Amino acid sequence: MKQMTGKQSISFSNPVYIVSGASLVGEKEKEGPLGAYFDHVMKDPMCGQESWEEGESQMQLEAAKLAIQKANLKEEQIRMIFAGDLLAQSIASSFGLVQLNRPIYGLFGACSTMGEALSLGAMAVAAGYGDWVLALTSSHFGTAEKEFRFPLAYGNQRPLSSSWTVTGSGACVLGSQKTKIKITGITTGKILDYGLKDNQNMGACMAPAACDTICQNLNDFNRRPEDYDQIITGDLGKIGQQILLEMLRQKGYEISRQHLDCGMLIFDEAAQDTGAGGSGCGCAAVVLTSYLLPKLESGEWKRILFLPTGALMSKVSFQEGKSVPGIAQAVVIEHEDA
């Protein structure tokens, strides 16, 4: 069966269903506006392990197990896993998922990873490569600050434009078995580099990629913004959102009524001192699995465009004075009437 494909998009002729979603978060996320929606809270930032990295791996393993359990499946029924994280050489996924003993493809999309994992997972299910596929990612404030910024003990000041890395892991089981939530299409992102170099303002670095992917999606599917109940970016934050909305206006699109950003949803900026908003692979992943999917399942939303956004940089590229390119991987998720 040949799928209908646009310039950068795929419309699945075989439906791909989201069978289950699981979300694990840390205490700060639990204290935020979405606190009541998460499946489980890790009170210990090391999740009972000996390092933040081991803690993040443990979070990812527990999110995976919970999603598989919610789908009423055994681990051995998962045909393949698509997973990645923010850490160098994706150690959160490698060490977290080894125990599942399932076939796996490791991904790197920075904070766009959940969009990439859902896209590749949906492509695999729609093509008949597996009955059930697991898509997941994670991030952790402790591991990310250590990886990209300053030692936590250093207590550096954070500019208001900086984001706060979400401690959390979100996992989805995808399958061809009918549920009330389906992935009907994807739009694959391009890497965009506008030359911005401020890794404390990643929203600005990622906004152009989000704009490009949204325009391409509307173009490929011949839709208007109103055709989506919500267009939901991953972690642009409030500054990135302003830039995105303005860039889209210049292209003739007004999405301010439909736009939500997972980074702005997950924290109460004023009360939690989280700068521009939440960030990290886990941000979009846990907001999707805890807050967005139930609204699609209930039919409150009929169709959303979910596009996690990634800032492609490392401490080496930053120290060598390189810019911070962005990418956004979009997934069209719809309510399916039972």
Added chain:
Amino acid sequence: MKQMTGKQSISFSNPVYIVSGASLVGEKEKEGPLGAYFDHVMKDPMCGQESWEEGESQMQLEAAKLAIQKANLKEEQIRMIFAGDLLAQSIASSFGLVQLNRPIYGLFGACSTMGEALSLGAMAVAAGYGDWVLALTSSHFGTAEKEFRFPLAYGNQRPLSSSWTVTGSGACVLGSQKTKIKITGITTGKILDYGLKDNQNMGACMAPAACDTICQNLNDFNRRPEDYDQIITGDLGKIGQQILLEMLRQKGYEISRQHLDCGMLIFDEAAQDTGAGGSGCGCAAVVLTSYLLPKLESGEWKRILFLPTGALMSKVSFQEGKSVPGIAQAVVIEHEDA
């Protein structure tokens, strides 16, 4: 069209052809046994850029352009790219491929990346998600030593079990248009952790994963080792090879007559002081595109099992005393009679 899938393998009912392959290497690789086969040599390890990282990005961009040119395609005809590298946050790919302005999925599979990219690329082409897909990766001695080991200026001694990171980038264009080389199946790897912690003996860390993927491939496709002209691992090196052959014997398979290792092919250990052999994502990728593909195209080989092997670790995981899990992603490549 539902593909025939085994426990961990996919047999493509729609043929996927390798349309072109390109290989760029450094001078040490050019001086090795395969020197005559590479497309292009970078005399400057920074490839005219200002850092090793920029040099690796440039290599990856030039390998991509050369593969696209050899396929007689324009860059805009590439429907999607699957790419990754060894560096933290995959900066070689992100900064190298931004210029191509094509839809892209970033991968992390350590040195198994070429196997992962070919697998996902073949899955995409077989499913009709795109007419032409680009699969590529790279590694660089300077960037990898800096990322994982010691500053080059430090001039540390290298144990004989250590491998020498290949400076090179290999790229393949995949498509549904008939050529003399086709990908007929894949076997997706699992992460295996035997608890080994010596990052200067990565062959030993990866051998169990190679053994597992080979056994699974023979099992899923109901084949014997003799059904392959060659079974070619990525960068196990001479120590990893001994372990692999012994592990397979214990499982009842004797592949010593069929086994080749890209890491052992690319350097002359005695003359080039490269320890156990070559390593790095680029090792399997440039050996495939320069030396292996022509033998399949000519029909000298009818069918090979190509399985790049990856050691999943970072300097953080190493410094935290973690082991080095391995993974191997296998691709079945066959000669197609014109």
